[in-house]
Amino acid sequence: MTDKTSAPKSSVTRRTTLLGMGAATGAGILSSVSPGFVRYSHAQTSAPIKLGFECHRTGIGASYGRWYERVARAAVKIINEEGGINGRPVKLIVEDDGTDPKRGAEVVEKFATQHKVDAVFGTLFSHVVVAAAPRAGELKMPYLVVSEGTHVSSGSLNRYCFQPGITDVRSQVTSVAPWITQNLGKKVTMIFPDYAFGYDHRDNLPPAIKAQGGEVVEMIAVPPTETSFTRYLPRIPADTDVLYHIMVGPAVLTFVTELGQFYGSQRPQIFGFIDSVEAVDLSTPQLSFLDGTYFWEGMPRYAQKDQSEWDKFYRTAVGVNENGASIADPKDIATYAHMYGVWETLFTIKQAMQTAGYNGPQDKAKFIEALEAIETFEEGRDHPQGNKIFNGKNHQVYGHHNISKVEGGRMDVVHRTSIEDGMYEVTADYTKMSL
Amino acid sequence: MAFGPFLLLATLEGLLQAAVLTLTALGLSLVFGVMRVVNVAHGEFYMLGAVVAWWVASMFSLHPAVGFFAALVISPLIVGAIAFASERLILKRLNYDPESTIVATIGMLYIIQQTVLLTYGPDARPVSAPFYYRIQLPWFGYSGYNLFVIAAAIVLLLAVWFVLSRTRLGLIMRATQFDREMAQAFGIPIERVYAFVFAAGAMLAAIAAVLIVPIRQAHYLMGLDPLLLSFIVVILGGLGSLRGTVIAALLIGLSDGIISVFFSPTLAKIISTLLVTLVLVFKPEGLFGAKAR
Amino acid sequence: MRSENTIRVIALHVGVLAALFLVQFVLPDYHHLALTRVMLLAIYAMGYNMLFGYTGLLSLGHAMFFAAGLYGAGMTAYYTDLGVPLAFVIGIICGAALSLVIGVIALRTTGVAFMIVTMMFGQVAYLTITYFTDYTRGEEGLTMPTSARSFDLLGLHVDLTNAVQRYNLALGLLALTLLVIFVVVRGPIGRVLIAIRENETRTLMLGFDTFRMKLGALVLSGTISAMAGAAYGLMFAYVGATFATIQYSIEALLFTLLGGAGTILGPLLGSILMFYIIDITSEYTQAYLLVTGVALVVLVLFFPKGILGTIRERWLSWLP
Structure with a gap:
């Protein structure tokens, strides 16, 4: 492997x-x-x-x-x-x-x-x-x-x-927040890892959602060592419109599986960051629950209908097929979005x-x-x-970000943000430092 | 969610946690009880059980249940064989000196973990559950397979209890645990008992892992958490006490889910680890174990 | 005979320090940098050896003392303008205080229980750092600000970004540690500690307060380890929670075992060798931690006394 x-x-x-x-x-x-x-x-x-x-x-x-x-x-x-x-x-x-x-x-x-x-x-x-x-x-x-x-x-x-x-995460969060509130719902619950990477989401999402007239109703921090998530799920308020999840590490599959068992077919809208399932095959049976949910993607894992010639060239050069897996081994899924x-x-x-x-x-x-x-x-x-x-x-x-919908074991882009969506006021200035 | 259903969910999760933890901790406890060896590599045998299960299951392209039950048999056997070999090659040569064996098992931890990384790779891989059945309760849904795991663990525990208390094999083990020299004087082949016990301990961890792997994935770093939890359980239950281990696993499994409702989960871990440490310091025989001789 | 040995021993240690001073003029850049790190890790391991090698207490949680120094110094430098020297001292004080508290509790146990108790405390320390992620930034850690990269002390301007100054600072701390351990171990206290290691009950019956002796050894051990952590954080401008994980506790054990537990120079030798073993093997395999594992098993099976311990046993009985 x-x-x-x-x-x-x-x-x-x-x-x-x-x-x-x-x-x-x-x-x-x-x-x-x-x-x-x-x-x-x-x-x-x-x-x-x-x-x-x-x-x-x-x-x-x-x-x-x-x-x-x-x-x-x-x-x-x-x-x-x-x-x-x-x-x-x-x-x-x-x-x-x-x-x-x-x-x-x-x-x-x-x-x-x-x-x-x-x-x-x-x-x-x-x-x-x-x-x-x-x-x-x-x-x-x-x-x-x-x-x-x-x-x-x-x-x-x-x-x-x-x-x-x-x-950067701040730009990613800022650019997808308007789409989330306009298309999925205004009451957002976020589940994120309780360490620095998760904090970037925790600190940047609520103001971005608020700016759009929405509200983050609950923030659930999960320790990075956690291997089971079911007991966190009851903390999701019943009136949640959108579940926003950002999990990394080997336990993400468990997270999705348990979410599926918990909700069944009656679930809120779900928006996640592809980081959760990078290198993971979406057609894994445990992930069928993700059908109909949305992901942030840097670059779309599955070759799109309007695939650019550059994506086609790049995809071949790095040895990835149109489903985002290795050409040599279709079971080896790429971290294509990053x-x-x-x-x-x-x-x-x-x-x-x-x-x-x-x-x-x-x-x-x-x-x-x-x-x-x-x-x-x-x-x-x-x-x-x-x-x-x-x-x-x-x-x-x-740059641009993609929001993709999971459908039939693959993902298709439903919205591509503009560069401006992800811009924010920059205060840092490295050029003042000496070389 | 209302408190009642919430408690029900926490209890179900706690039972699942306890079921897997009991089997894993039982292995650790057995090895410590009979051999007086603290096996730091115990978590890696657990991990190995899950990885071998993935490997076995992926060889059968029939119904998932075939692969799963094949793994349930083959995986513990392979893990047991590896444990047996390492006992013969390493622990025996150290004459079971408590401190040297800890260092050696730390070494084994790295060897097993890194060998798996080299051969199996860094990805988390899923094993299909033998069946998929979702129980829809009025407030939430729950996996039927999780209940199967709890039931399977109870059956296995009864089997272990039967072997230990009702068979000649169990008698030999208990005799060895009770007094090594005396047992030897009565003609019990101590060394063979040790090798067998070490392998059996690892097999219990492997069985626990095969049961859990359809819920959590096989990953080369998955051994550390069960190791620490098993330590906690074995200490609370009293080192070497089987009854105590079961009670402690239930306690830890159930309380873990409920405590984290009120505290941040990290804080809950800090508190529970501290409490357990203090138990070991001030009540070294554990909360439920018999006083050490 | 005795005085002749003492001269030999002093000559050996002065010689080692002199050699470490001199190699900086011929070492290629990379090894110069690497040796700076290794010397600080060696101090950490020498602190560990104080407890494990000389007192016979095997701790599996020493990373918490290293981390106490690391965070005590690093957070002071990051959040206050007290300056680097004071931050360094605060780091050491944190380590001393933590080791005193841990010692009072953990030393009620011995043997296997002591290992597990220290391991658990180490885990608690790690979790505590991550619990306060808002301040510590947890796993991600903190980068030291520019203001904490240089300081003036006694009219001297020290620039921590300068590799040469850093090397000699690390060497100075190593020399200090060597001196402290040398005096303690060769003096009457050291003999009592070794007596405790060999047979605690007998030492107790001889009228020594073994608990206080062990506590003293643990506090000294923890404080030295914390000093290494404080220096490491300040010199390399980073503090992070990974330094508190059990893996770093095991590294101290490994360095000590490899070089020779209960020898003054063993941890230094072990640190140097292990650093290069990992540095070189990581060029050839992705599983360089495998080497750590194999080293532990081989050492405990065939060379339980480590390199210097074996040399002392076979050839140089005067080796401290």
């Missing part, structure tokens, strides 16, 4: 990298003053641009990590086939962080000082991002996360941290490096400034999810 094709290959390349590094450091003197600079100056055009992918191969983020890695490899392959970045090939270096904050910070250090990469990208789980970000900033390592968290956009990290590939963020991040890196004329770590400041100067992304092969607006001040991208 695990990715057997890429893992051995990657370890071989990393072994050779290691040997190379060892030889380089052994031969050279201590290069703490200008790491990497000396080594690149005599090989300016041929040396590869090294991108470090901080991957959740193990730990609770592993289902996502596996797919993020496949997407990263597919995007790098295309970039290299098209001549790399500024004429230099891109070399992908993958390190597992175990979805663990401590290891995550160590991995960023390892990328910066041992692999001497040019940028690090791809981290998803917010606790890992929050732990690794200060280290990235202090090592002056561009750190491009694909996390959804509000940590980048709220300004609590630093100038080296970006989220150009995926929108993983485009990795693809778009990589093409953003390419774009900014080309604008900056990036030629090595000495150009990092120019690279950061080039990223900050980006204002929009056009829909296209590099940005198959759709066009986007990038805010150079809080380093966050804003």
